[in-house]
Amino acid sequence: MAENPAVPNRPVWQAEQNHPELIEPFKQAMRSISDPEIGLDLVQLGLIRDLIIVDQAATITMILTTPFCPYGPTLVEAAREKAEEVLKRPTTITYGNETWDFSMMEDGLGLDWGLYGTN
Secondary structure (H helix, E strand, O other): OEEOOOOOOOEEOOHHHHOHHHHHHHHHHHHOOEOOOOOOEHHHHOOEEEEEEEOOEEEEEEOOOOOOOOOHHHHHHHHHHHHHHHHOOOEEEEEOOOOOOHHHOOOOHHHHOOOOOOO
C-alpha cells in the first residue's frame, strides 16, 4: 500500500491502478456504512486502507478506530457484503496492522470535531 503524497495518511489503494472504474462505486458503497457511535462512514474515518482486485476476487484491508470497537464485527461484515454487491466478486476483509488516528480521517473532518486548532 502506497501513501498518497497529496493527502497524508490517505493510502493509494492498489485497485486505483488496475480497476479505476470501480473506485467511485466502491467508495459510495463504503460511505453507506457508518460507525453508529461516531456517526461517520468508513471512508470519512479512513478505515479502508487498501482495496486489491485480482482476477475475480477482491481483498479489503480495513482497520477499526479501536481494537475493542463493539461494532467492529458488524462493520466488517457490512463492508464485505456491500463490496461484493458493488464489485460483483467474492471479497475478503483482512485487518490492517495500523493503529487508527484522527489524521486518517477525510480532510477537514478533525476540524469539524474541534480536534485540531487553527491558532
